[in-house]
Amino acid sequence: MLPKRFPDRDVIAAVRAEAETLEPGQESDAKRRLAGRVMARREMGKLIFLDLVDRSGRIQLLCDTSRTGPIEVDLGDIVGVTGSPARAKRGEPSLAADRLELLAKIKRPLPDTFHGVTDVETRYRQRYLDLLMNEETRADFELRTRIVASIRRYLDAAGFLEVETPILQPRYGGAFAEPFVTHYNALDTDYYLRIATELYLKRLIVGGLERVYELGKDFRNEGLSYKHVPEFTMVEWYEAYADYHDTMARIEELVETVARETTGGTQIRFRGHEADLKAPWRRLKLIDALEEQGLWTHDADELRSRLQKRDVDTSQDRSWAALVDHALSHFVEPTLIEPTILYDYPIELSPFARVTDDEPEIVERFEYFVGGTELGNAFTELNDPDEQAARFEQQALELGGEQGDPDYVEALAYGMPPTGGLGLGIDRLAMVLAGRDTIRDVILFPALRERG
Numbered sequence: 001m002l003p004k005r006f007p008d009r010d011v012i013a014a015v016r017a018e019a020e021t022l023e024p025g026q027e028s029d030a031k032r033r034l035a036g037r038v039m040a041r042r043e044m045g046k047l048i049f050l051d052l053v054d055r056s057g058r059i060q061l062l063c064d065t066s067r068t069g070p071i072e073v074d075l076g077d078i079v080g081v082t083g084s085p086a087r088a089k090r091g092e093p094s095l096a097a098d099r100l101e102l103l104a105k106i107k108r109p110l111p112d113t114f115h116g117v118t119d120v121e122t123r124y125r126q127r128y129l130d131l132l133m134n135e136e137t138r139a140d141f142e143l144r145t146r147i148v149a150s151i152r153r154y155l156d157a158a159g160f161l162e163v164e165t166p167i168l169q170p171r172y173g174g175a176f177a178e179p180f181v182t183h184y185n186a187l188d189t190d191y192y193l194r195i196a197t198e199l200y201l202k203r204l205i206v207g208g209l210e211r212v213y214e215l216g217k218d219f220r221n222e223g224l225s226y227k228h229v230p231e232f233t234m235v236e237w238y239e240a241y242a243d244y245h246d247t248m249a250r251i252e253e254l255v256e257t258v259a260r261e262t263t264g265g266t267q268i269r270f271r272g273h274e275a276d277l278k279a280p281w282r283r284l285k286l287i288d289a290l291e292e293q294g295l296w297t298h299d300a301d302e303l304r305s306r307l308q309k310r311d312v313d314t315s316q317d318r319s320w321a322a323l324v325d326h327a328l329s330h331f332v333e334p335t336l337i338e339p340t341i342l343y344d345y346p347i348e349l350s351p352f353a354r355v356t357d358d359e360p361e362i363v364e365r366f367e368y369f370v371g372g373t374e375l376g377n378a379f380t381e382l383n384d385p386d387e388q389a390a391r392f393e394q395q396a397l398e399l400g401g402e403q404g405d406p407d408y409v410e411a412l413a414y415g416m417p418p419t420g421g422l423g424l425g426i427d428r429l430a431m432v433l434a435g436r437d438t439i440r441d442v443i444l445f446p447a448l449r450e451r452g
Contacts, residue, residue: 006080006103009033013056019085019093027086027096034059034095035080035103037132038073039110052081052095055138060094062086068097076106124446143262144430144442148215150258151235151426158250160211160237165200167193167217171405174198174352177220180230193219197236198352198421199408202381205238206416213237215426226438227373229447233426234376242420243354243380244364248341251368251378251422252279255339255429263433270371270432273337277370281339289342290324293331298346303327321348336369351391351404353379370432378422385412 010032022028039058040051048071050061061081063071073079079100086096111117111133123130123137130137152162170189172179174196184191197214204212215235222230239246259266259277266278290296297303300320307314307323312330317323324346336342343366347355353363364380382388392404430442440446 002105003080003101003103006033006035006101009035009080011056012036012052012054012059015085015095016057016059016093019059019087019095022085022087022093024087024091025089028084030084031082031098032085032095033080033082036078038075038077038079041073041075052079060088060092061100062088062094062096063100064096068100071100073100073102074106076110077102078104078106124440124448127444140430140434140436140442141444143434144426146262147258147430147433148426150261151254151424152215153261154254154257155213155235155237158211160213160239161209163201163204163209163212163214164216165194165197165204165214169194169200171407173405173408175220178222180219180221195220196423197234198423199405201236201238202416202419202421203408203411205240205381205419206411206414210240210417211237224447227428227431229427229439229443231447232439232443234423235426236421236423238381238419238421240417240419243418244343244366244378244420247378247380247420247422248283248343248366249279250420251376251424252281252339252341254424255279255375258429259433268370268432269435271373271437273371275338275370277339281341281368283341283343284336285344286328286342286346287344289332290327293327295327295331319348321346324349333369333374334372337371339368339370341366341368350379351395352382352388354382373428373432374425375428375432376422376424378420381416381419381421383412383416383419385409388412 012034015032015034018028034052036052036054038050039053042049046065048063048065050063050073052059052061065071080103081095081097082099083095083097086094088094111129117123117130117133131141168184168191170191172192172195177195179192179195181190181192196218197216201212201214213235216233217231218234219231222228255277256266256279259268266276268275268277287296295303295306300323303320303323304314304317307327312326314323314326317326344356344362345353345365347361347363350363350365353365356362356364365378367377368375382391389409392409395404427439427442431439434442436442
């Protein structure tokens, strides 16, 4: 029976660093224990060379069979080894093995160990093979983990409280999206997987928590693309006594900080573009951006006509707001390569944002973009319960369905301080910092259609 544990092991990176201090042909007196997967095997008489890999790296095992006994391991086997840090005669950092233990036996052959897993379908469907064979893939997901940790450190240091709100909700809100629906047996009613954490987090602002964030999954029952998946990860934060200008400064600082902590700098290459994430970012009013494209008009029929002349299918756009969103995604967003904050949106596009002081038809909302891709969305939050109820009613008339969330309106009636709120897509930020062209490359197990 194979061992069920291999205690007191060292990590390969540490032992490799120790071996690099030795001279070629030298062996340390120290004893180390390593465990990992055998990814290469070469034989020279009684001397067998194995490449051992764990999460931290790779090291060569020097196995003299007169010292270790027979080496009966195959490529892909998981082994434990005890030995001494050493430097091979050709200078390769190594571990001179005293004893090998088989910990798990491979039953299927590994893919080509030289080329790795190159088939895209296999990479996504059998991510464990992709991680096993491709060092770049492992590096991408280690980077993603560091990104999440860096975001938490930044927000925690800024006095935010990390909280948890319901994933199953009796009403969905906080964004325009189609929800996933499920039946809650214990309550005998339909519930929804959340499309955003917004409305619950703002209830906590009403409750006096003042600075809160949640980092977790949201769900939108919509299409798949290089930047869209139905199950995705977001961080949302809400900050009392702040407005969208404060939030602009904070997101610039956060993204720059995360980039420096996780990649060592602010220069990135994403979807064929070079960009610099260093603050401050370019700021552009939404109306000015549309005017640059010849697409600013408050007349829905005129806007539809202009889009159709550019071969845009507007058959699913039921309102002027939907047409504006279509114009933005087709003609403005792809041009925003350097980090850009697009701000001051028409009120029809933003049911939760506060109006500007000077223009009652414009709200204090911004979205921010890098490499032609939106990373997130932010507002100065609407905190007037009567105005919020009226916005919900107008939204229901335009889009159909229920008139918002009456419990949320009631919460506002108890008084919510001026508040800035923001959502940041973790998957998209990981794409940007890893330089990957599709969101599936930074999600461990992306949603896929069943094989035909």
